[in-house]
Each structure stands twice: as structure tokens, then as C-alpha cells.
Amino acid sequence: MKKVLLTMNYAATFMTEAWFETEMRTVIQLKKEGLTRAEILEKLIEENTFQMRSVDSIKARFQLVYRRVNALDEELSNLFLQSHAYDMKAINLYTFLKIYRIPYEFFLEVIVPNSQINQQTFVRSDFYYFFEKKEVQSEIVMKWKESTKKRLISAMLQFFRESALINQEDKNTFKIVPLHMSSELKEYAEKNDRLLSLMATLK
Numbered sequence: 491m492k493k494v495l496l497t498m499n500y501a502a503t504f505m506t507e508a509w510f511e512t513e514m515r516t517v518i519q520l521k522k523e524g525l526t527r528a529e530i531l532e533k534l535i536e537e538n539t540f541q542m543r544s545v546d547s548i549k550a551r552f553q554l555v556y557r558r559v560n561a562l563d564e565e566l567s568n569l570f571l572q573s574h575a576y577d578m579k580a581i582n583l584y585t586f587l588k589i590y591r592i593p594y595e596f597f598l599e600v601i602v603p604n605s606q607i608n609q610q611t612f613v614r615s616d617f618y619y620f621f622e623k624k625e626v627q628s629e630i631v632m633k634w635k636e637s638t639k640k641r642l643i644s645a646m647l648q649f650f651r652e653s654a655l656i657n658q659e660d661k662n663t664f665k666i667v668p669l670h671m672s673s674e675l676k677e678y679a680e681k682n683d684r685l686l687s688l689m690a691t692l693k
Contacts, residue, residue, distance in 0.1 A: 498590065498591045499591065500591050500624070500630045501590070501630070502634060502641075503590075505638070505642050505644075505645045506554065507649075509582065510555050511652075513540060513552075513555045514559060514585075516534075517555050518562070518570055521567070522567060522568075531548075535548050535549075558588075562585065565678060569581060569678070576670035576671060577675045580686075583653035584685065584689065586649045587689075592646075593646050594685070595624070596617070597688075600620060601655070605692045605693045610666045611659070612663075612666070614661075615662070617639075618639070621639050655667060668692045668693060669692060
């Protein structure tokens with residue numbers, strides 16, 4: 491099984507992320523057709539596939555989407571395109587966790603341990619306790635403003651909700667929900683990827 495190597499640095503750039511399901515599907519398909527990065531971008535701009543008002547906006551969104559698409563190997567790309575909605579949601583969440591360190595570590599340090607001890611809920615303050623711990627570990631995180639942290643929390647919650655990883659029980663309480671995955675995706679996860687395997691075994 492592949493290990494998850496933390497080569498990514500702490501960064502707040504994911505607060506500009508969004509679910510981008512349609513954009514992910516489009517770029518994966520074009521990449522499978524053999525187009526290069528430059529060719530994909532050129533096609534998106536020419537056809538305004540993302541339906542955005544400016545070329546700069548298309549380029550900015552493409553950069554986010556392409557980076558996440560690059561986290562997928564051929565088999566996961568095929569599963570994203572061909573499998574049912576639950577697999578697509580799980581794989582989309584996987585790309586987010588795979589390339590951004592803060593969401594990845596929150597998943598490993600809060601969601602997975604809670605699930606393993608059958609503590610299926612966490613609260614909004616857990617995000618702030620998590621950031622306090624990261625401030626001790628990283629000068630980068632220590633310099634972030636509270637407004638930045640709030641935006642990062644909002645981005646993480648969006649991905650957790652869209653993937654059906656959590657249900658919001660009230661304003662400050664979130665219930666962890668096991669991710670639905672096909673037997674094919676679970677088999678891939680067990681053989682190839684520790685992060686995806688952890689996602690598959692949430693209780």
C-alpha cells in the first residue's frame with residue numbers, strides 16, 4: 491500500500507477551492523483523451539466550458555482543478571468517470587485531502603480517531619483546537635488571521651458535506667457518516683492507498 495507522504499506545506503490557498511464536480515469530470519475526460527495541460531486549458535478557454543466571464547477566471551479555476559486531477563492515477567480517474575455518485579464523491583474528497591495539508595491532517599487527527607472510538611460527532615470548536623495545535627508546530631499557521639481560519643473551516647466543511655462525510659446536526663455539531671464506496675474502490679484503496687483506505691473504513 492502506498493504511504494501518504496507529507497511533502498505539501500501548510501498553505502491557506504484551499505480557501506478558494508470548491509467542489510468543482512463538473513469541472514473535474516471535464517478535465518479528467520480531456521486528459522484521458524490525450525490532451526496536454528496547455529491543450530486542455532486552450533480548449534476550455536475557447537469553448538468557455540467553465541462558463542466564466544474572463545480568461546483569468548478560467549485559468550485560476552483550471553489551476554485548482556488540474557492540480558486535484560493530477561492526484562489521481564488512471565484507475566481512480568476511470569472510477570471517477572464511470573462509477574456511481576458515491577465513488578465520485580469519495581474520490582473528489584480524496585483529491586482535496588491529498589493535496590492540502592490542513593484538511594488532510596484534520597481528517598487524520600480528528601475525524602479518523604473519533605470514528606475509531608465510535609465517537610461519531612465533533613464540534614466546531616474542534617477546528618479551533620486543531621488550529622491552536624498547528625500554530626505551535628508551524629510559524630506559517632501561527633501568522634494566519636482569524637478571518638483566514640474561518641474561511642479555511644468553511645472550505646473544509648463544504649467538502650465534508652458535499653462528499654456526505656458529515657451531517658450537520660446543529661449550528662456547531664457535526665456527525666461523521668461512513669463513506670459509501672463500491673467494492674471496486676474499496677479493493678483499490680486496500681491495495682494501493684493508505685488515505686483512501688482510511689476513508690473506506692470510517693465507522
